[in-house]
Amino acid sequence: MMQNKQIITATLMAIGLSAALSVANAEDKKVETEKCAGIVKAGMNDCGANGHSCAGKAAKDNDPAEWITLPKGTCEKITGGTVVKE
Amino acid sequence: MTPNPILGCGIGLRFQHIDQILADKPPIPWLEILSDNYLTPGSVQQDYAIEVAEYYPVTLHGVGMSLGATEPFNDEYFQRLKSLADQVRPAWISDHLCWTAAHGWVSHDLLPLPYTEETIKHVVQRIREAQDRLERRLVIENVSSYLQYQESYLSEWEFLSAVAEEADCKLLLDVNNIYVSAFNHDFDPCKYLDSIPIERVQQFHLAGYEDKGTHLLDTHGQPVSDPVWGLYKLALQRFGALPTLIEWDNNIPSLEELLAEAHKATEAHIHAFA
Amino acid sequence: MPLLELQHSLIAALFQRDQLAEAAKFVKAQGSLSSEQRVGIYRNSAHGILLDYLESLYPVCLELVGTEFFGRTAHSFIDQMPPTRPFLADYGADFAAYLSAHPALQEMLWIVEVAKLEWARHAAWHTVNQVASDFTQLETLSAEQQAELRFQLPASAQLLSAHSPIHSIWLAHQDEYPDKPQFDEIDLEEAQQVLIFREQRRLHQTTLSPDDWAFLNAVQNQATMADLAEQFADQLPWLFSVAMQENWIYSFTTTPDETKPTRNS
Ligand SMILES: [Fe+2]
Numbered sequence: 001m002m003q004n005k006q007i008i009t010a011t012l013m014a015i016g017l018s019a020a021l022s023v024a025n026a027e028d029k030k031v032e033t034e035k036c037a038g039i040v041k042a043g044m045n046d047c048g049a050n051g052h053s054c055a056g057k058a059a060k061d062n063d064p065a066e067w068i069t070l071p072k073g074t075c076e077k078i079t080g081g082t083v084v085k086e
Numbered sequence: 087m088t089p090n091p092i093l094g095c096g097i098g099l100r101f102q103h104i105d106q107i108l109a110d111k112p113p114i115p116w117l118e119i120l121s122d123n124y125l126t127p128g129s130v131q132q133d134y135a136i137e138v139a140e141y142y143p144v145t146l147h148g149v150g151m152s153l154g155a156t157e158p159f160n161d162e163y164f165q166r167l168k169s170l171a172d173q174v175r176p177a178w179i180s181d182h183l184c185w186t187a188a189h190g191w192v193s194h195d196l197l198p199l200p201y202t203e204e205t206i207k208h209v210v211q212r213i214r215e216a217q218d219r220l221e222r223r224l225v226i227e228n229v230s231s232y233l234q235y236q237e238s239y240l241s242e243w244e245f246l247s248a249v250a251e252e253a254d255c256k257l258l259l260d261v262n263n264i265y266v267s268a269f270n271h272d273f274d275p276c277k278y279l280d281s282i283p284i285e286r287v288q289q290f291h292l293a294g295y296e297d298k299g300t301h302l303l304d305t306h307g308q309p310v311s312d313p314v315w316g317l318y319k320l321a322l323q324r325f326g327a328l329p330t331l332i333e334w335d336n337n338i339p340s341l342e343e344l345l346a347e348a349h350k351a352t353e354a355h356i357h358a359f360a
Numbered sequence: 361m362p363l364l365e366l367q368h369s370l371i372a373a374l375f376q377r378d379q380l381a382e383a384a385k386f387v388k389a390q391g392s393l394s395s396e397q398r399v400g401i402y403r404n405s406a407h408g409i410l411l412d413y414l415e416s417l418y419p420v421c422l423e424l425v426g427t428e429f430f431g432r433t434a435h436s437f438i439d440q441m442p443p444t445r446p447f448l449a450d451y452g453a454d455f456a457a458y459l460s461a462h463p464a465l466q467e468m469l470w471i472v473e474v475a476k477l478e479w480a481r482h483a484a485w486h487t488v489n490q491v492a493s494d495f496t497q498l499e500t501l502s503a504e505q506q507a508e509l510r511f512q513l514p515a516s517a518q519l520l521s522a523h524s525p526i527h528s529i530w531l532a533h534q535d536e537y538p539d540k541p542q543f544d545e546i547d548l549e550e551a552q553q554v555l556i557f558r559e560q561r562r563l564h565q566t567t568l569s570p571d572d573w574a575f576l577n578a579v580q581n582q583a584t585m586a587d588l589a590e591q592f593a594d595q596l597p598w599l600f601s602v603a604m605q606e607n608w609i610y611s612f613t614t615t616p617d618e619t620k621p622t623r624n625s
Contacts, residue, residue: 007589007596008506012498014597018604019495039531042562044104044134047485048478050416051101051123051131052448053335054149054182054196055306056230056401057408058298059435072426074533074543075468126449128488130561150446156364163446188367192443193374194451195406197367200386205363233398234388235366271390300392301401 092116092143092177092289095330095351099144103341104134108141114345116143118331119174122150125166132170139174145225145289145331146176147258150192153212153226154185154199164219171220178288180225180258181216183209183246200235201245206252213253225288226250227258230266230295230304242267243281250286257282259325260291261318262310262333266302275317279324287325292318292351293333307336309347315354322358330355373399374406375442410438410451417452418478420533421459424471433462449486453479470524470548477526477554480518481565484558487516493611495604505614509585512611516558519568519576525550527567559607566606575599576608 041047094115099107101123107114117138124135138144150163171179184196199205217224228246240248250257259282268275294308310318310332322328330351334344366386373383380396380403387395414434415422422430437458443451456475465471490512498506513519520526525546532543553573556565568576578591589596603609 003593004586004589005503007594008585010594010597011585011589011600012506014601015495015498015604018601019498022604039527039534039537039565040562041565044101044130044561046563047101047130048417048419048482049449049452050413052120052149052194052409053306054120054147054227054229054333055293055335056195056232056304056405057336057412058296058303058305059404059408059411059431070464071424071429071468071471073422073429074424075471076426122446122448125447126486129449129486130558131485133561152446156367160446166447185367187446188364188371190444191371191375192446193371193402193406194409194443194448195374195402197370197402200363200366208363232401233395234390235386236388237362237366237386238388300397303401303405 092145092329095332095348095355097344097348098147098331098333098335099135099138100334100338101131102338103344104138106341108134108137111141112341112345114142114348116145116177116329116331118145118147118333119176121146121148121167121170121179124170125163127166127169132173135170136173139176144174144176146171146174146179147227148179148181149194149196150186151181151216152186152192153181153183153216154197154205154209155187155212156185156208157187157190159212159215159219160187164216168220178225178256179220179222180227180289182227182229183249184229196229198229198231198233198235199245201238201240201242203240206240206245206248209249210252213249213255217253217255223255224253225256225258226253227260227291228263228267230260230263230270230302232270232301232303234271241273241278241281242271243278247281247283247286251283255286256288257286258289258291259287259321260293261321262291262293262295262314263304265311265314265317266295266304269302276320279317279321282325284325287328290318290321290325290328290330291333292330292347293335305336306333310350315350318351318354319358322355327355327358370399370402374403375439377403377439407435407438410443411435413448414438414452414455417482418455418475420478420530421471421475423533424474424529425465429464433459449482452482455479470522470526470529473520473522473524473526474529477520477522477530477556480520480554480556481563484516484518484556484563487558489558489560490515490611495612498612501614507584507586508614510582510613511579511609512613513576513580513608514557514559514610516556517576517580517608518556519573519580520554520556521551521573522554523551524548525552527552527554527565530565555608557608564607571595571599572602572608576603579603579609 096116099117099119124132182196186193264275292310293306295302296305332347369383372379383399384396389395411434460472528541528546532541553568
């Protein structure tokens with residue numbers, strides 16, 4: 001328990017230091033974060049899924065009888081074109 | 087409450103253009119926000135809509151109220167819509183004279199109603215309830231349709247006019263939808279316009295359809311067609327130079343191209359009375 | 361009520377092909393199109409709207425399996441799991457699970473994991489940003505309160521553990537990143553832990569080390585400061601420093617949290 005108390009104290013100091021740093025260098029940190037923290041996408045252009053509209057669509061509703069089930073995108077390279085029957 | 091001034095010819099706000107609109111703040115008379123895309127509380131989408139509404143007069147246009155359905159209204163839908171409206175303060179809220187939900191399923195597509203006296207009664211009561219829930223008068227839009235029901239015996243314009251009068255709501259006339267339905271069901275679009283009560287109409291929509299040979303499909307994927315511009319001129323002469331909005335949802339063009347299309351509508355305003 | 365019957369029949373036809381003829385009974389035949397073809401226009405349109413939406417939701421999966429496979433799988437998904445809520449943004453969460461049952465994908469279940477990643481991104485955009493805590497206030501707490509502290513990741517945070525390198529696969533399909541990995545060179549057997557979260561209008565996606573992943577999971581499972589000290593011992597100050605600097609930890613609470621936030625995964 002004694003040891004845990006020391007850990008907690010040290011952790012709170014680390015948190016306090018990070019918090020103080022983040023207040024001091026909010027702007028610098030942003031740039032740094034982007035460099036190190038993986039992928040950042042920003043803005044409405046990047047937020048993925050399309051929305052709704054009140055327009056109609058003309059999709060082709062194929063008959064299931066003629067369905068094939070072979071992925072043909074990037075996967076084709078991996079499967080080597082193995083046809084899987086349903 | 088002082089509603090935002092909605093004047094002239096605006097465009098529907100689309101995700102693709104939001105960053106540009108907020109960065110450049112181009113002169114756009116007003117924007118129609120498609121409410122259903124901004125209904126998640128606290129989402130980034132809603133955050134953007136709120137910022138856009140700080141700079142432009144906006145209206146809210148919905149597809150999901152399902153005014154013509156028989157199952158009870160979705161309470162959460164109304165709560166979320168109301169909370170969005172509180173934040174963007176639209177001049178008005180519109181939705182369609184159609185249904186989108188039944189049997190626990192949601193079509194996310196605008197489905198037509200049978201045009202009968204019984205349906206009028208039902209829809210009128212539904213619109214009244216929706217208006218009570220939102221504490222404001224609704225604006226109701228005519229939809230494009232590709233079928234007619236066996237039991238329908240009223241024309242669409244009779245149906246629409248009766249609903250507007252009895253529910254005491256306003257109308258959003260989609261001129262393209264009138265043209266599409268007129269072609270698909272072989273009626274005279276001019277007769278349609280001439281039968282709609284003038285004082286009920288609040289706004290026009292314009293959009294582009296796709297000719298599928300056997301029918302016209304309301305895809306909003308291209309410029310407004312010439313015959314629709316012609317019908318629009320007649321509408322302006324009958325109803326006056328009401329606020330007009332260009333809808334473009336598939337093959338969405340650049341903001342400049344979209345604004346150019348809105349500018350064509352502005353020119354039609356000027357020439358309709360020349 | 362006839363309207364109810366008509367609407368049941370019509371909507372059934374949108375999501376069940378074999379109901380087209382039944383629904384057509386309510387519809388007039390006009391011109392060159394039969395009543396069944398007219399209902400078919402609506403079936404195509406409803407499917408088209410949802411297919412479009414699913415394609416925009418799962419763009420990397422779409423590229424991985426190709427337009428045709430994606431389209432056919434999406435069509436059958438739509439028929440088997442039609443939307444039940446008026447909020448389109450809620451639709452499609454089950455698509456990954458649906459893919460995982462597909463016979464053609466049994467040897468490629470990493471595609472399912474990529475689908476889960478794409479849904480997590482979508483969910484993060486759609487989650488509220490909570491207000492960040494002022495961490496300088498921690499000093500004022502008593503030792504007992506400090507031991508009972510709990511911390512929160514951003515509300516939008518999604519922690520994913522995958523058997524495959526989902527972050528790398530996803531990255532290989534992002535055209536705008538110049539030094540993205542080449543898909544052909546990715547070892548599909550490599551496991552990856554990924555964190556996705558939203559910070560205002562920015563979406564972060566990053567891989568986590570096993571230590572960071574275990575730490576953030578403990579935090580997300582409402583471990584108290586005392587629990588964390590027990591579990592991570594003298595690693596804890598460092599784990600916290602990194603997490604704070606990366607904005608992985610947003611807020612804290614001093615009282616035991618009764619309402620565990622529910623998360624999409
Ligand atoms: Fe419209």
